[in-house]
Amino acid sequence: MTRHFQHEIEKLKVRILALAALVEKSVRNAVTALAERDTEMAQVVIGEDREIDLVEVDIEEECQKILALHQPVAHDLRFIIAVLKINAELERIGDAAVSIAEQICYWVNEGHTDVSYDFESMAKKAQAMLHNSLDALVNFNAQTAFEVIAEDDKVDEIYGDVHRFVRRGVQSAPHQSGGFIHLLAISRHIERIADHASNIAEVVIYLVEGRIIRHRAKDAMKQDTFGNGSQS
Amino acid sequence: MDAKIETKNLNLYYGDYHSLKGVNIAIPPRSITAIIGPSGCGKSTLLRCFNRMNELIPGVIIEGEILLDGENIHQQGTDLIRLRRRVGMVFQRPNPFPLSIADNITYGLRVHGTPPGQKHSDIVENSLRATLLWEEVKDKLHSPALALSPEQQQRLCISRVLAIEPEILLMDEPCSALDPIATDHIEDLMRDLSESYTIIIVTHNMQQASRVSSWSAFMLMGELIEFGPTVRIFNNPRDKRTEAYISGRYG
Numbered sequence: 001m002t003r004h005f006q007h008e009i010e011k012l013k014v015r016i017l018a019l020a021a022l023v024e025k026s027v028r029n030a031v032t033a034l035a036e037r038d039t040e041m042a043q044v045v046i047g048e049d050r051e052i053d054l055v056e057v058d059i060e061e062e063c064q065k066i067l068a069l070h071q072p073v074a075h076d077l078r079f080i081i082a083v084l085k086i087n088a089e090l091e092r093i094g095d096a097a098v099s100i101a102e103q104i105c106y107w108v109n110e111g112h113t114d115v116s117y118d119f120e121s122m123a124k125k126a127q128a129m130l131h132n133s134l135d136a137l138v139n140f141n142a143q144t145a146f147e148v149i150a151e152d153d154k155v156d157e158i159y160g161d162v163h164r165f166v167r168r169g170v171q172s173a174p175h176q177s178g179g180f181i182h183l184l185a186i187s188r189h190i191e192r193i194a195d196h197a198s199n200i201a202e203v204v205i206y207l208v209e210g211r212i213i214r215h216r217a218k219d220a221m222k223q224d225t226f227g228n229g230s231q232s
Numbered sequence: 233m234d235a236k237i238e239t240k241n242l243n244l245y246y247g248d249y250h251s252l253k254g255v256n257i258a259i260p261p262r263s264i265t266a267i268i269g270p271s272g273c274g275k276s277t278l279l280r281c282f283n284r285m286n287e288l289i290p291g292v293i294i295e296g297e298i299l300l301d302g303e304n305i306h307q308q309g310t311d312l313i314r315l316r317r318r319v320g321m322v323f324q325r326p327n328p329f330p331l332s333i334a335d336n337i338t339y340g341l342r343v344h345g346t347p348p349g350q351k352h353s354d355i356v357e358n359s360l361r362a363t364l365l366w367e368e369v370k371d372k373l374h375s376p377a378l379a380l381s382p383e384q385q386q387r388l389c390i391s392r393v394l395a396i397e398p399e400i401l402l403m404d405e406p407c408s409a410l411d412p413i414a415t416d417h418i419e420d421l422m423r424d425l426s427e428s429y430t431i432i433i434v435t436h437n438m439q440q441a442s443r444v445s446s447w448s449a450f451m452l453m454g455e456l457i458e459f460g461p462t463v464r465i466f467n468n469p470r471d472k473r474t475e476a477y478i479s480g481r482y483g
Contacts, residue, residue: 005480071439073466074475210468 005070009079012062016083016090019055020134023090023097026052027130027193030097030104031123034186039108042101052094059087075207082207086137089196089203093130096189096196103186112179117165119190122158125151126190129197136201142208148201155194162187234302236261236430237282237319237400242296244277244286251277253454254296259400259447264422264431266445266462268438270482273451275434279402282432283319284312300400317344320393324405326385328377328392333360333369336377336388340396347397359391363421383414387421394425401425403433407440419444438478442466450474 026045033041063084066072072080107113129148136144162184169180202214235258244252252274259265267275280286281298284305298305305315317340328336337356346352356373360366365387369380377388386406393401403422407415422431422444435441441448441462448465450458450473458465458474469475476482 073438073442073478074469076479077467 005066005072005076008062008066008070009072009076012059012066012080012083015055015059015062016086017134017138019052019059019087019090020137022048022052022055023094024127024130024134026094026097027127030100031119031127033101033104034119034123037104037108037113039105042104045101046098049094049098052091056087056091056094060084063087078207078210082137082203085203086200089200093193093196096192099189100186103182103189107179107182107186110178110182112176112182115169115173115176115179115183117162117183117187119186122155122162122187122190125155125158126194126197129155129194130200133197133200133204136204137207140204140208142205145201145204145208149198152194152198155191159187159191233260235259235299237298237300237432239278239281240297240299242278242281242298243294244274244281245293246289247291251454252281255451255454255456257449257456257459259430259432261430262426262428263447264426264433264445265447265449266441267432267434267449267451268436268441268477269451269457270477271436272453274454275449275451276404278451279404279432279434282400282402283316283321285321313344317396318398319400319402320396320398321402321404322386322390322393322406325409326382326389328380328385328388330376330378332374333377333380333388334373336392337395340392344396355395359395360388362394362425363387363391364417365391381414383410383417386410386414386418390418390421390425398429400430400432403431405434405436408436415440450477452477 026048029041029048030045032038033045063080066080070076129151132144132151133148136142136148166180166184170177199214202212206212238258239255242252242255243250255274255278257278267278269275277286281294282300286292286294294306300315300318304310329339331339334352334356337359338352341352341355346355357366357370360369365384368384369375369388377385380388386409390401390406406422407418410418419440422433425431426446433441433445445462448460448462449456450465450469450471452473458469458471460470465474466478469478473482
């Protein structure tokens with residue numbers, strides 16, 4: 001039974017990583033579509049979300065099955081709980097990529113592209129957070145997870161910049177406010193991707209250390225010997 | 233919280249075999265403590281130390297202290313009969329005496345004496361009510377106990393212990409001879425009883441330990457490896473050996 005159970009856990013790990021790869025690709029495509037104002041690429045992002053949704057449901061059912069049949073405990077139990085939570089976060093990151101793609105289509109098709117903002121830095125940071133949070137999951141590395149959470153403030157700062165940029169733009173060129181609103185929406189969705197990555201990192205810390213640092217991540221980081229968090 | 237019963241550097245030898253190695257454990261009162269561990273780890277031996285049952289085995293040497301409400305149960309002058317009244321035991325297989333249901337309950341009273349002012353019939357009823365057996369057997373109190381189902385027999389054995397008003401109930405695999413529904417009934421009963429009694433249960437069934445107990449102790453090769461709240465032990469054990477055992481990776 002144990003060997004069978006181990007096999008189930010390994011299978012689940014492969015599946016959540018496969019979902020992570022799909023979601024990372026979706027975000028990458030959305031960011032490329034944004035930089036290149038490419039509505040065809042945006043449509044690809046929208047079309048491929050269906051697969052992400054299906055895999056998410058599959059993984060949840062797999063977790064339910066393992067919980068019901070094997071009643072895991074300790075690290076195994078935390079792993080299943082972590083997969084359930086990360087699964088939901090990944091699906092929502094997929095949704096955020098779709099929202100970005102939809103905003104790109106409106107922005108381009110409504111002819112607002114003369115109003116623009118360089119999202120490269122913000123998008124790169126959010127993508128790196130996502131990638132590193134998944135890296136932390138693969139390696140059961142709490143230190144990497146703490147670093148991801150620390151990065152979230154930087155994305156929030158850029159989001160604040162976009163806010164100010166949009167406010168100034170709407171005041172100085174009210175006739176272009178439609179374009180500015182699309183930019184604001186896009187920045188909001190990128191900021192949400194960073195938030196979800198931060199949530200994934202918090203789940204990884206729970207998985208590795210068995211403590212829930214949600215809502216007090218920054219205090220936990222201060223108390224923790226930053227850099228010695230990993231127990232993997 | 234003061235311990236109901238605790239061991240201090242408890243060592244036990246069966247001849248040359250070192251069965252318990254420096255065990256220090258403080259069992260909290262009015263709660264269920266589960267002792268888990270692989271076969272031969274010393275968990276039943278530890279359980280039997282709490283009412284000095286091991287001393288019935290020839291060649292046993294016991295070192296260290298066992299304190300019941302702070303008093304050493306090995307000190308000279310300890311009344312063994314009184315100790316075993318305070319620390320009652322329920323065994324793996326239901327073992328009613330080949331007597332009637334009522335006589336099973338009153339048997340202990342003949343050994344330990346009847347509390348003043350109490351009638352046997354009241355004690356029989358109260359003990360059977362405590363294990364929810366009363367309604368099932370009240371019309372056949374003088375029928376043979378061995379005619380009951382295994383689960384009823386086990387509840388009768390628990391009633392028999394309760395009749396002598398113990399403070400601690402030691403249970404050695406009390407459900408291993410029962411089916412899942414009967415097990416469920418006994419576990420419910422244990423939870424009810426833990427409001428008034430200190431219960432220590434030895435079990436091989438990890439799910440039972442996690443379902444029923446508030447505290448868990450993990451033993452391995454005669455040593456107490458880890459003791460703590462069951463939620464923590466089963467969620468985030470501190471010792472890798474505990475983790476390996478409860479998640480089925482031991483051996």
